[in-house]
Each structure stands twice: as structure tokens, then as C-alpha cells.
Amino acid sequence: MENIENTRGIKELQVERKENIQAVYDNLVPRRVPINVSLGLDIVAEYAGIDRRESLWDPLLVESAADELCDRIFSDVCVYGGKIHMPSYYQAMGSKNCVMSSTGFMQHPNTVGLLAEEYDDFINNPFDCIIEKVLPRNYKDLNFLEDPARSMFTIAQAMMAKNKNMAKTVGMIRRLTEKYGYPVNEPGTGGGVYAPMDILTDNLRSFSGMSSDIRRVPSKVKEAVEALYPLNYKVGIPPKITNYGNVFFPLHMPTFMREKDFSTLWWPTWFRQVNDYASMGLHSRVFCEHDWMRYLDYIQDLPTDTRIQFEYGDAKKIKEKLGNKFILTCLFPLSVLTTCTKQECIDKTKEFIDIMAPGGKFIFGFDKSSLVLSDINIENLVAVCETVRDYGVYSNPGDKAGLSFHKEDYKHSEVKPFESKYYRTFEEYKRQNPETPEMAKNTVMELEDAIVSFIYSLCQ
Amino acid sequence: MDLQFLTKWVGELDEENVICFLNEFIDDTPSESDAQEVVAACQEGMAEVGELFEKGEYFVGDLIFAGELLTEAIELLKPVLGSDDSTKVGSIVLGTVHGDLHDIGKNIFRSMVEAAGFEVIDIGIDQPVSAFVSKVKEIKPDIVGMSGVLTLALEAMKDTVEGLQEAGLRDSVKIIIGGNPVTKESCAHIGADDFTNNAAEGVKICKEWIK
Numbered sequence: 300m301e302n303i304e305n306t307r308g309i310k311e312l313q314v315e316r317k318e319n320i321q322a323v324y325d326n327l328v329p330r331r332v333p334i335n336v337s338l339g340l341d342i343v344a345e346y347a348g349i350d351r352r353e354s355l356w357d358p359l360l361v362e363s364a365a366d367e368l369c370d371r372i373f374s375d376v377c378v379y380g381g382k383i384h385m386p387s388y389y390q391a392m393g394s395k396n397c398v399m400s401s402t403g404f405m406q407h408p409n410t411v412g413l414l415a416e417e418y419d420d421f422i423n424n425p426f427d428c429i430i431e432k433v434l435p436r437n438y439k440d441l442n443f444l445e446d447p448a449r450s451m452f453t454i455a456q457a458m459m460a461k462n463k464n465m466a467k468t469v470g471m472i473r474r475l476t477e478k479y480g481y482p483v484n485e486p487g488t489g490g491g492v493y494a495p496m497d498i499l500t501d502n503l504r505s506f507s508g509m510s511s512d513i514r515r516v517p518s519k520v521k522e523a524v525e526a527l528y529p530l531n532y533k534v535g536i537p538p539k540i541t542n543y544g545n546v547f548f549p550l551h552m553p554t555f556m557r558e559k560d561f562s563t564l565w566w567p568t569w570f571r572q573v574n575d576y577a578s579m580g581l582h583s584r585v586f587c588e589h590d591w592m593r594y595l596d597y598i599q600d601l602p603t604d605t606r607i608q609f610e611y612g613d614a615k616k617i618k619e620k621l622g623n624k625f626i627l628t629c630l631f632p633l634s635v636l637t638t639c640t641k642q643e644c645i646d647k648t649k650e651f652i653d654i655m656a657p658g659g660k661f662i663f664g665f666d667k668s669s670l671v672l673s674d675i676n677i678e679n680l681v682a683v684c685e686t687v688r689d690y691g692v693y694s695n696p697g698d699k700a701g702l703s704f705h706k707e708d709y710k711h712s713e714v715k716p717f718e719s720k721y722y723r724t725f726e727e728y729k730r731q732n733p734e735t736p737e738m739a740k741n742t743v744m745e746l747e748d749a750i751v752s753f754i755y756s757l758c759q
Numbered sequence: 760m761d762l763q764f765l766t767k768w769v770g771e772l773d774e775e776n777v778i779c780f781l782n783e784f785i786d787d788t789p790s791e792s793d794a795q796e797v798v799a800a801c802q803e804g805m806a807e808v809g810e811l812f813e814k815g816e817y818f819v820g821d822l823i824f825a826g827e828l829l830t831e832a833i834e835l836l837k838p839v840l841g842s843d844d845s846t847k848v849g850s851i852v853l854g855t856v857h858g859d860l861h862d863i864g865k866n867i868f869r870s871m872v873e874a875a876g877f878e879v880i881d882i883g884i885d886q887p888v889s890a891f892v893s894k895v896k897e898i899k900p901d902i903v904g905m906s907g908v909l910t911l912a913l914e915a916m917k918d919t920v921e922g923l924q925e926a927g928l929r930d931s932v933k934i935i936i937g938g939n940p941v942t943k944e945s946c947a948h949i950g951a952d953d954f955t956n957n958a959a960e961g962v963k964i965c966k967e968w969i970k
């Protein structure tokens with residue numbers, strides 16, 4: 300690390316990193332395998348010896364530790380990854396589906412926000428139903444119908460707290476980015492959303508509820524995911540679409556289902572969403588959590604250059620089957636760091652690179668995000684990252700990597716407009732405020748849509 | 760009455776037939792021992808579910824549903840079952856270790872191992888070392904089961920094993936750990952007797968220990 304800084308200078312390193320990763324997205328062989336390794340707030344606080352609970356209230360407390368880790372660990376993204384689940388907003392809302400454990404770790408217990416007998420309400424209008432039925436159940440202080448004033452204050456507090464936390468995190472990452480020369484993503488080009496059936500499952504029907512619904516009321520499940528589509532589709536689209544941005548989908552339910560249920564209930568709406576996005580030139584980054592080996596044939600049908608992140612699986616088979624069409628990432632076991640010696644870590648990294656890197660379309664990452672310091676051994680982590688940097692070098696940078704993506708190859712489906720009695724369209728707004736010029740539309744709707752996205756985020 | 764069918768329907772997770780059968784059975788005002796036989800048939804069906812899971816024909820969602828189905832069946836039978844539970848093959852203190860709030864995996868294991876005849880004392884999620892220690896002191900179980908989904912559970916499992924050791928209880932129990940992050944290596948590090956990422960296999964291990 301030191302000598303890289305000395306010989307090239309940070310700005311140059313920044314440009315180089317950016318060109319390197321963009322090459323992968325442009326279907327070219329990069330100079331070397333890009334490294335996507337970062338550490339979240341919890342683990343950085345632990346490294347710093349700061350009380351985890353305090354760091355959750357003020358992430359700036361960990362800045363110097365984050366700085367030190369950026370200095371020690373070579374990665375092509377900021378080593379400090381921040382955190383999304385914070386008590387300042389979840390506790391403000393009286394959240395029951397995102398709470399702190401006895402060790403200060405924010406988590407989702409298995410909660411049921413939507414009852415089996417409420418499917419018809421949900422199908423009738425998912426967003427209305429979320430506001431009227433789901434939120435009051437999962438958040439003690441969000442009962443818009445019974446306690447509207449308190450609920451409005453609460454949601455305002457929560458949104459402000461979330462934005463404040465975001466501003467702190469973004470500021471910190473910006474400073475570290477300048478100091479260590481990480482590539483800067485163009486703002487507004489990234490989004491994140493869940494597969495329709497996953498959002499219906501995670502905190503609405505719950506894993507256990509959905510497992511019964513699949514057998515008892517499959518047709519309701521199907522109708523519900525279809526009804527959800529306009530909302531889900533809308534929430535995922537980032538303000539700006541570029542070849543380098545993407546929409547992130549963490550995928551939860553499929554490996555816990557039978558293929559028959561997966562192929563009829565889970566897959567169709569999600570496949571539709573990814574295809575709709577592809578037709579707009581919007582790439583999806585999908586995290587195939589758990590073990591997807593039995594679904595590789597389905598994955599193969601996804602749009603070219605979908606960025607696919609794996610947890611478990613056979614690296615060789617995955618590369619062979621999917622490596623020419625998709626950008627593959629992760630899969631390298633985090634547990635290697637704590638169960639192997641430094642030399643074994645280095646050897647395993649090389650072995651993995653020998654399998655995954657050839658031909659390009661590959662970014663290095665771990666199978667799991669690390670949560671606590673005992674998940675990693677920093678010395679071994681440093682060694683793994685440096686091995687990727689120094690060993691994962693291509694002899695043919697700039698060559699074409701594999702299949703190339705053309706958005707014209709994909710057809711957009713017919714999507715019904717998103718509607719809810721709680722959503723004010725620009726037409727309605729103009730009826731109320733006739734003097735509003737057309738150019739104000741973005742400003743007006745950005746505010747309206749921010750609410751929709753926030754409400755959606757409360758269901759994850 | 761043909762209990763083979765009941766076993767088959769439970770194995771196939773055919774809720775409609777299972778419930779229909781049980782309702783007819785109850786309508787005949789059966790004796791307590793008849794009811795015990797029906798329970799046994801359901802439990803055999805659960806064992807089949809476990810087999811199919813191990814073969815890769817069933818998945819976690821099916822196990823969850825199987826647990827639900829079995830609970831439903833036992834609820835129906837309760838009025839005719841009486842309170843005779845002398846047939847327990849062994850006892851397990853089960854919980855999710857401190858720091859982790861997940862319980863889907865734990866609950867699956869609980870219903871399968873209960874179906875295999877064990878008595879399970881479930882102490883819940885996010886349980887401190889002291890909770891495991893005092894329950895083990897009180898119940899003197901054959902087995903302690905620890906569960907966790909996040910990697911942070913691994914150190915907590917280690918703490919718990921150490922806690923049992925310090926309380927002089929370690930050697931009186933077998934310890935099994937389960938959940939997404941556990942591996943052979945982490946099992947050794949934690950000092951448990953065995954590990955699994957598969958509830959059906961966990962049941963087999965426990966049965967083996969009790970033999």
C-alpha cells in the first residue's frame with residue numbers, strides 16, 4: 300500500500316481504480332481483478348474499542364479507526380461501508396421488526412406485518428394496505444388511522460434521522476475517498492429494492508407465514524406479488540441510469556422453496572422486473588443469498604451483464620456456466636480468514652482467482668458481510684486483498700471480455716401506473732395549485748416519491 | 760383405521776387429508792391409547808419429511824409448514840390425549856444464543872426433534888450464558904442445542920460452552936450447534952460436540968446420543 304501511494308499519488312490511483320472497474324462494466328478485461336471489500340460500522344467500532352451502542356448514535360466516532368483500516372486494507376471501494384439500520388430512526392417509530400439485541404446489534408426478528416386473511420386488502424392496493432395494516436403492526440408509533448398526529452411527527456423524525464445519519468456517513472466516506480483514492484460513483488445512479496415475493500415475505504407475511512401460504516393459498520400469493528409490481532418497479536429505479544450504476548436486489552426466499560413453487564410464484568415477477576430494467580439500460584446487481592446451485596438454469600436467462608453475487612456454490616461450475624454472460628462476484632468464504640493461516644489464506648485466494656478471473660467479468664468479494672471483529676482476522680484480510688491486487692493481474696487488458704449487453708434486446712412490459720389514495724400525482728397537485736409550471740414537476744414528485752421509498756424501506 | 764395413510768399424508772404435507780382424518784378420528788370418541796397411536800403415526804410422517812429434506816426433495820419452507828401441520832394436529836388431538844407424556848426419549852435445552860434474534864431455524868429443529876420424541880425446553884432468542892447455565896442446572900437435560908443465524912452467534916456459542924464448563928455442567932450434557940454460520944471448524948473452536956446446518960441431521964445426531 301505505502302509504495303503504491305508513493306509511486307503514483309492518490310489522484311492517479313483514483314483514476315486507475317475507476318478505469319479498472321468501469322472496464323468490467325464495459326465488458327472489457329480490466330488490468331486487474333477489482334476488489335470489493337468493506338467493513339460495516341459495527342465491526343469498525345469494535346476495532347476502535349468504541350461501544351457499539353454509542354457508535355450507532357454517532358458514526359463519526361469511528362472515523363479515525365475507519366481511516367486506519369483504509370490505510371491497512373487494500374480495496375477498490377471505500378473500506379468503511381457504513382450501516383443502514385440505526386436506532387435513531389427505528390426506535391423513533393417504535394419498531395418491532397428492527398430492534399437491538401442484547402449485544403447492541405440491530406436485527407429483524409421474525410414478525411408478521413400482514414395476516415393471511417388480509418391478502419385481499421393487499422391485492423386491492425398494496426400501498427394503502429401497508430399504511431393502514433402493516434405499519435401499525437410492525438411500528439408501535441406509526442398508526443396513521445388512530446393516532447395521525449403522533450404518526451406524522453414520528454415519520455418526520457425518522458426521515459430526518461435517517462437523512463442525518465446518511466449525511467454523516469456520506470461525509471465520512473467522501474473524506475476517506477479523497478484521502479485514499481477510491482473511485483467516486485456518480486450520485487443518483489444506484490438503487491435498491493427487493494424481489495416482489497421477498498418484500499411480501501420478509502416483514503409482511505414472514506418466512507413462516509409464507510411457507511404456509513405457498514401451500515394453502517398459492518393463488519393469493521401470485522395475485523399479491525403481481526399487485527405489488529407497480530410499487531416495487533417504481534421504488535427500484537434510481538434517478539439516473541448509467542452503465543455503471545445498478546439496482547441492488549438481495550434475494551431471500553428461493554433456496555428455501557421447492558422449484559415448482561419458485562418457478563410459478565417467486566421467479567416470474569422478479570424476472571419481469573429485471574428485464575424491464577434491462578430494457579431501460581438499467582443493470583441489476585443481485586445477491587443470490589444461500590446456495591443457488593439448483594437454480595443456475597434460471598439465472599442463465601437473466602439479462603447479459605447482470606451483476607451476480609453468490610454466497611455458497613461450486614465456483615468452477617458457476618464460472619463455467621455463467622462467466623461469459625454475467626459479471627460474477629463474492630463466493631469467497633469469509634470463514635477462511637479465521638480458520639486458515641495467513642499462507643493458507645493466500646493460497647486459497649490464488650486458487651479462487653485462478654477459477655474466477657480468467658476472461659474478466661469478475662469482481663472479488665466475500666460470501667458474507669462481516670459483522671463482528673471475530674468474523675475476520677485483519678492480518679489475513681490484508682493478505683487476501685493484497686494477493687488479489689498483485690496476483691489477479693490480467694495479461695490482456697482492454698480485450699473484449701464476453702457477451703455484450705444491448706438494451707434493445709429486452710422488451711419492457713406494460714406496467715400499470717402506481718396508484719394509492721395516499722399518493723398525490725402531479726396532475727392532482729396541479730389541480731390544487733394551478734399556477735405550478737411543468738418544470739416544477741421533478742421537485743414536487745421527488746418529495747412525494749421520497750415518502751413512498753421511505754415507507755417501502757420500512758417493510759424490509 | 761389405517762394409520763399408514765395418516766403417516767403418508769403427513770409425509771406428503773397433505774394438510775387437507777390429515778385434518779379430515781383427524782376430525783373423523785376424534786368424532787369416534789377414541790381412547791387415549793388410540794390417540795397416542797395417532798400421534799405416533801404423525802411423528803413417523805414427520806420423520807419422512809426429514810428424510811425428504813435430507814434427500815433434497817423438501818426445503819426449509821416445507822419443514823416450516825410441516826412443523827405447523829404437526830402443531831395443528833396435536834392441537835386437535837389434545838382433548839383426547841390426556842396428560843401422559845412418559846414416553847420422552849430424552850430432553851434438550853434449546854435456545855438462540857446472546858446477540859442473535861433469529862428463531863426460524865431453532866423452531867424448525869424444535870418441532871422435528873419433538874416429533875422424534877424428545878422433550879424440548881425452549882428458552883427463546885438472544886439468551887445470555889447465564890440463562891443456559893441456570894436452565895441446565897434446573898432441568899439436567901441430556902442435550903443442549905444452540906442456534907444462531909448471524910456469524911456473531913459463533914463467539915456467543917463459545918461463551919456459552921465456556922459458561923457451562925465453568926459451572927461444572929459441561930460434561931453432563933452433549934452440545935449441538937446449528938444455524939447458517941456453523942461449520943466443522945467453528946464447531947471445534949466453540950467446543951461443541953457436534954454441529955449441523957440441517958435440522959433433520961440434527962435430529963439423527965441427538966437420537967444417536969441417547970441410544
Ligand code: B12
Pocket residue numbers: 383384405406407408409410501506550551552588589590610666667668669670674759819822861862863864865867868903904905906907908909910911935936937938939940955956957958959961962
Ligand atoms: C432470511 C434472511 C434475512 C431476513 C430475516 C428474516 C427473519 N426475521 O428471520 C431479513 C431480510 C430480515 C434479513 C435481514 C438481514 N440480514 Co439476512 N439473511 C437471510 C437469509 C437469506 C436466510 C436466513 C434464514 O432464515 N435461513 C433459514 C433458516 C431456517 O436456516 P438456519 O438458521 O440455517 O436453520 C436450519 C439449520 O441450520 C438448522 N438449525 C438451526 N438452528 C439449529 C439449532 C440446532 C440445535 C440444530 C440441531 C439445528 C439448527 O435447522 C434449520 C433447518 O435445517 C441469510 C442467508 C443464508 N445463507 O442463510 C441472510 C443472512 C443471514 N443475512 C445477513 C445480513 C448481513 C443481514 C442484514 C444485516 C442485512 C442488512 N445489511 O440489512 C439484515 C439484518 C440482520 C437480520 N437478519 O436481522 C447475512 C449475515 C452475515 C453474517 N456475517 O452473519 C446473511 C448470511 C446473508 C449474507 N450472505 O451476507 N435477513
